Amino acid sequence: MFELNKKIKDLVPYEPISGEYKIRLDANESPFELSEEIMQKIIDVITKVNFNRYPDPNCTELTQAFASYYKINPINVAVGNGSDELISVIESAFLCKGEKLLVINPDFSMYQFYSKICEIECMVTNKDNSYKIDVNQLINKINSDKISAAIFSNPCNPTAQGLLKEDVKHLINNVNALVILDEAYMDFWDQSLINEAHEYDNLIVLRTASKAVGFASLRLGFAISNVKIINAIKAVKSPYNVNSISQAIGTTIYNNSEILEKNKKIIVNNTKMLYNELMKISEIHKNFVVFETNANFVFIKTDLCVKIFNYLEKNSVAIRKFDGFLRITSGSLEENSAVIYLINKFFVEEV
Numbered sequence: 001m002f003e004l005n006k007k008i009k010d011l012v013p014y015e016p017i018s019g020e021y022k023i024r025l026d027a028n029e030s031p032f033e034l035s036e037e038i039m040q041k042i043i044d045v046i047t048k049v050n051f052n053r054y055p056d057p058n059c060t061e062l063t064q065a066f067a068s069y070y071k072i073n074p075i076n077v078a079v080g081n082g083s084d085e086l087i088s089v090i091e092s093a094f095l096c097k098g099e100k101l102l103v104i105n106p107d108f109s110m111y112q113f114y115s116k117i118c119e120i121e122c123m124v125t126n127k128d129n130s131y132k133i134d135v136n137q138l139i140n141k142i143n144s145d146k147i148s149a150a151i152f153s154n155p156c157n158p159t160a161q162g163l164l165k166e167d168v169k170h171l172i173n174n175v176n177a178l179v180i181l182d183e184a185y186m187d188f189w190d191q192s193l194i195n196e197a198h199e200y201d202n203l204i205v206l207r208t209a210s211k212a213v214g215f216a217s218l219r220l221g222f223a224i225s226n227v228k229i230i231n232a233i234k235a236v237k238s239p240y241n242v243n244s245i246s247q248a249i250g251t252t253i254y255n256n257s258e259i260l261e262k263n264k265k266i267i268v269n270n271t272k273m274l275y276n277e278l279m280k281i282s283e284i285h286k287n288f289v290v291f292e293t294n295a296n297f298v299f300i301k302t303d304l305c306v307k308i309f310n311y312l313e314k315n316s317v318a319i320r321k322f323d324g325f326l327r328i329t330s331g332s333l334e335e336n337s338a339v340i341y342l343i344n345k346f347f348v349e350e351v
């Protein structure tokens with residue numbers, strides 16, 4: 001009889017929050033719908049797609065548009081089917097069986113997930129109660145434990161904490177390991193290494209169109225690094241990983257950067273509002289600790305997380321619950337006001 005092997009036999013398909021919610025603040029997506037103008041541009045480019053042909057394996061036009069938006073050289077960019085695909089490809093190709101990958105928890109759970117599938121050894125170190133990364137401690141750990149690669153998000157999902165650019169550079173410069181720097185939320189902050197990624201021999205920066213850019217539906221992720229590493233990523237990825245429709249729409253979006261800039265500013269302001277209002281709650285309720293944020297969501301430590309999560313769910317609001325923590329994505333001003341109103345109401349009614 002055929003048996004599933006032990007690394008996959010207990011796995012279950014990924015289930016995002018299911019059901020109908022009036023307000024979705026669970027996945028760090030952008031709250032914006034498309035303007036008429038950009039929708040028309042998208043429709044126009046879709047009509048020009050050659051549907052009978054395979055997509056461009058190099059994503060030439062998309063890479064050009066992405067690179068010019070971020071003022072980098074297209075030779076330093078590889079495109080993935082979401083940055084999720086790139087994480088999986090990089091972990092499986094840049095590390096050999098038995099080599100060690102370091103993750104710093106809490107962080108994006110997929111890092112550890114993919115390491116199990118590709119049979120590399122995943123070492124986990126935990127952040128302290130500030131949830132900040134201690135760079136010198138990390139350097140010691142990487143060097144003394146002979147770690148081949150370290151991966152972390154900056155700003156971090158779910159903690160919303162950011163590491164200054166100088167600290168990240170200090171890390172890259174003092175380890176022999178590959179540093180995979182996931183900047184999924186860096187559009188909301190100003191400490192990116194995207195413009196310097198090509199200067200290092202051991203750095204890969206990851207970006208995505210799913211968060212600030214507002215196109216989680218397209219599945220577009222980007223790796224930025226030196227040419228040697230970029231060519232290796234292009235060589236190991238599946239050739240037609242990014243479909244022609246996503247390439248065409250992605251190109252249009254990055255070539256229309258005014259919209260991106262405008263939406264980004266609104267999201268940053270809305271997040272400040274959400275944070276300030278949550279802080280007011282935390283000043284009254286000591287059991288509700290709100291962390292400062294460098295991203296488009298707020299991280300909260302509370303014993304009441306199951307109760308608050310359930311209360312919001314009952315009121316058709318989805319947020320994300322972790323063990324002892326909540327993560328609330330900043331949505332539109334109306335959505336943020338609604339979640340604040342409900343959390344205040346929760347404390348009146350249920351505590």
Ligand SMILES: *Cc1c(COP(=O)(O)O)cnc(C)c1O
Pocket residue numbers: 028081082083084085108153156157182184207208209210211216219220221
């Ligand atoms: C959302 C997220 C991603 C996934 O991005 P996709 O491009 O949608 O696959 C990667 N890393 C972090 C930290 C994220 O939060």
